Amino acid sequence: MPTNESSALVDTPGCRLPAAWELPTGEIPLWIERSTMPAEPPQTDDEIKRAVVDRLRAVQIPGGDPISEQLVEDVTVESGVVTFVVNFKRLDQSMADRITDQLQGAGLATPGVEHARVAAVDAAAPETGLPVTGVESIIAIGSAKGGVGKSTVTVALAKALDAAGLEVAVFDANVHAPDAPDLLGAEGPVRSTPSGSPIPVDADGIEVMSVELIAEDGPVAWRGAMVHDVVTDLLGNADWTDRDVLLLDLPPGIGEAVTTLVQQAPIDGSLLVSTPTDEGVRASERTGALLDSYGVPVIGAVANMVATDEADVASPYEGDGRSLAAEIESVEVLEDALEPIPFDPALRELQTCTFDEPSTPGETAVASITETLEAFLADAAGPEAPADAVDLRGLPPAASQRQALSEFGVTGDAPVSMLVRGEPREFVDVIEGTLERDDRSLARTTIDDLGREGWLVEFEPAADSSTPSTSEPTA
Known part of the structure; x- marks a missing residue:
């Protein structure tokens, strides 16, 4: 030294x-x-x-x-x-x-x-697909049919999750008719970080990103590759700030934007939204089949704007939506039916709704669905890295090795935890070999697969430098 x-x-x-x-x-x-x-x-x-x-x-x-x-x-x-x-x-x-x-x-x-x-x-970006950093979990909310209230459900759930104490983000993927910003009261323009990453707009603590917030010069005729590029740029490059969950408001249909996101984005789960109609069920079946084909779990189907005796205004649809989930036959991964959302005028003014203390039938139903969503997020969460783990993800190989080795000069004989991308066996071999040449050894090396978060490698230096080094993958 x-x-x-x-x-x-x-x-x-x-x-x-x-x-x-x-x-x-x-x-x-x-x-x-x-x-x-x-x-x-x-x-x-x-x-x-x-x-x-x-x-x-x-x-x-x-x-x-x-x-x-x-x-x-x-x-x-x-x-x-x-x-x-x-x-x-x-x-x-x-x-x-x-x-x-x-x-x-x-x-x-x-x-x-x-x-x-x-x-x-x-x-924190994954190695493949569409990287979305700064977000713990992504839930897609979709239906192939327009007009079923999907954006309303997305924003209502976002506000309910925010009221429950989660850090929430909303991405409006509908480039042709974006509604989420207006429902949340979000206003542009979108600004950028020094490196050019778009900064989501803050709407009372909920981060929002939408083409509506960048297209200040009037309507834009988005087509084909333009749709793909704008969706991937706004979602993947956005500067999301430590969000617990991002709700992905999919556009209707199964077009370019929907297919791109389902194929490439690291989506943890999804909700289908439908009115209690045959058309709504058929549209939900198409969306659910697409999600299922790419391994995206469907948490459940939300029956929206259903008839109820408690509503002040009659629903334009018949049926209470209780059998809707069972009618979506092509989606075998559906869990228990979610609480139907009644036709409730209160949900037209989402900015004034109170989901932590619901007082209307619509608010009560959304609060119930939120509890199911929170439980899913808790179950889906994988192992977490220690708070003091050194993050080497995204560093060039030589730089990550140098950084890793420098940590042993700081911690002495204390264990060292590191986050890396990709299968870490070669990285571990380099670190162990370099320490061995310096007459130092490790009592134990453990490796944990954190899923899309990467790999956790924990080195435990030997108290006696003559102790042989061992590597024990745990995943």
């Missing part, structure tokens, strides 16, 4: 690093640590962050510096640990490795910083 005697500064491209950090080409450092510096007055995290950002502006890269070129989207400092959130999408492998080294060097050269980490801006 670097000492006072060995930490003379040498020039390297873009920043100045201690000579002790210079390694033979191809080697991976076991840890990276700031050289000892003269004692200075204590600094707050905000002061250290400002100093780190100032130092980054002196790092030279093609076109400018990492801040002006918007490669670094965020810098956080907590208890002496600085974390850089980097947009690696714009970098090739060589530049990504160089930027990673420069950022860590700049961070560790800042007084008050004891450890530096680099994280990817799209860390």
Whole structure:
């Protein structure tokens, strides 16, 4: 490890690093640590962050510096640990490795910083399909038939889940007749992050994204590939912020937008919405069959605008909707029938509805469906990574290995948890091999498959360095 005697500064491209950090080409450092510096007055995290950002502006890269070129989207400092959130999408492998080294060097050269980490801006994105980051679960709400109140049900459930304490988002995938923004009282324009990701509009705590919020110049005739591109861009690239659930309001029919989302988006479950009519049932069967063919579980069918003696206004439809789920024969994965939603004028003004203390038949029915949805989300939730797990997802391979090895210099003999993408066996082999060459060993390595969240790898260093290393996959 670097000492006072060995930490003379040498020039390297873009920043100045201690000579002790210079390694033979191809080697991976076991840890990276700031050289000892003269004692200075204590600094707050905000002061250290400002100093780190100032130092980054002196790092030279093609076109400018990492801040002006918007490669670094965020810098956080907590208890002496600085974390850089980097947009690696714009970098090739060589530049990504160089930027990673420069950022860590700049961070560790800042007084008050004891450890530096680099994280990817799209860390939580899955490896394949349509990546949706910042969202724990996605529930699609659909029907092949228009006019069944699907958007109303979507927004009502969003408000009820929000009232239950969940962080909620709504994506309106209907590019031709978007309704969700008006029902939620959401107003544009949609703004963008420094890297160009659209920022969802906030509607009383519910994040909303819709083409309605970006098409300020009037109607747009969306066609074919345009539909595919706008849907995938607004959903997959949106800057969702730690949402527990996103409700995906599918457009009617089984067209380009619906097929794209069902095929590619990481949807956890779905709800079908239908009026108590033969036409509604047939349309729900088509949508349910599509969802089932791509392995999307159908939680249930919501009978909407049904007749009830308690409603102040008579429903235009006959029947109470109790048999609707059973009539959708092609959907074998349907669970117990959900509470029908009566024709309730109160649901026309969703912004004034109170689903935590329902007072009308419609509010009561929505609250009941919300309980079923919450139970499904709880059951569908997979294992969670420890809060202190180091997130290596999205980092270039060499950078992830360097970052992983640097963590052992911070934790000593304490276990180290890391999140990675893809099957991690090769990653584990590299880490174990590098530690072994440094005469260190691991008592245990465990691997957990977290599904679309990636893989959790936990390294437990051996108390005695002579203890042999073992790897035990748990999934």
